[in-house]
Amino acid sequence: MHFAGPSDIMPIMNWLSLYKGRLIVAGPCSVESHHQLLATAQGLSQTGRVTVLRAGLWKPRSRPGKFEGVGARAFPWLKEIKEKTGMQIAVEAAMPEHATLCLKHGVDMIWLGARTTVNPFMVQEIADAIKGSGIPVMIKNPVSPDVRLWVGAIERVHLAGSNKIIAIHRGFHNHEQSIYRNIPLWEIPMQLKRELPGLPVICDPSHIAGNRKWVKEVAQIAFSRELDGLMIETHHKPEEALTDAHQQITPAELTQILDDLFDESETPAQAATLKSLRNRIDEQDYQILELLAKRMRLVKEVGTLKKALGEDVVQPGRQQKLLDDREQKGSMLNLNKPFIRKIMQLVHEESVNIQSTLAHSESRAEHKEQNKPTQKHS
Secondary structure, eight states, rough: OOOOOOSSSOOOGSSSBTTTTTTTEEESSSSHHHHHHHHHHHHHHHOOOOSEEEEESSOOOTTTSSSSOOOGGGHHHHHHHHHHHOOOEEEEEHHHHHHHHHHHHTTTEEEOHHHHTHHHHHHHHHHHHHHTOOOOOOOOOSSSOOHHHHHHHOOOOOOOOOEEEEEEEBBBBBSSOOSSBBBBOHHHHHHHHSSSSSOEEEOOHHHHHHGGGGGGHHHHHHHHOOSSEEEEBOOOSGGGSSSOOOOBBHHHHHHHHHHHHHHHHHHHHHHHHHHHHHHHHHHHHHHHHHHHHHHHHHHHHHHHHHHTTOOOOHHHHHHHHHHHHHHHHHHHEEEEEEHHHHHHHHHHHHHHHHHHHHHHHHHHHHHHTTTTTOOOOO
């Protein structure tokens, strides 16, 4: 499906300063205090790499009773920080009232979060609130993997009069177990770039990773996909953060990550291509691991059902059919038959081990219950 999106979006380098050709946005997940914001902003300013300070004044939470940001009282702090550091200021607007306050207090740009982008009604209300202002808007992908919703939000903002728009890839909600907080599904931002070729697309590795130890890895993949920059959550003391503490890094850690990334991206063309391909292989390997984890969870369910039905763990007929079938399908995908058989034999052996362990543990539990001494009463 092809979308006829806006074609006059202003190139990012025409209105924002870049660091080595890419936009770097950084700042705390949520503003907690004047001291926290000032300390973080000063640390980021000293890196010389950050153009835009992200500052979440309102923090939507899944459940009430948790810290939801300091709200509008932080606007004077933002003004002070802009004067001291020269960084532009971006604030998340989750409601039209937020957008109106940002315009009133001279905020440089706003961003729409994933929970907002998924709701066309709210996007339209925010678009109506900023109509005619021309304020730049960054738009995160919706929580659901629907590129139409993402494009629709971009179109609504564009129709409100803004041609300074940046898309942010922050991953998608996933109910399955994963090493990441939000699954990247890189094909969706790639599709967005194909549909809207003039649109800058940056990556938020913090929300994809959900853990600071994966932030650099996700950022590397984003660069290998030729995205236009990064939005990374930073905090002067991440361990004390009131929201998303696990995924925030310090300004010094941000500097190290960026230095490593740009050193790698400045290698000769062939080495850079090799690095990009290796990142793609890493990405595919993680998907294979996640699929294996899903398969083994199903294996446990099968083992429990076999136990209830009184069936044997090992069923040779099923094993042979499975191996023959997978070998045939792998061959159709141009994979080597002996290679496929070897892999599937290993997978089957692990499945048998899991089900045997499950059966034995349940049998031991039943035996223990049956032989439990009866309590005597006087």
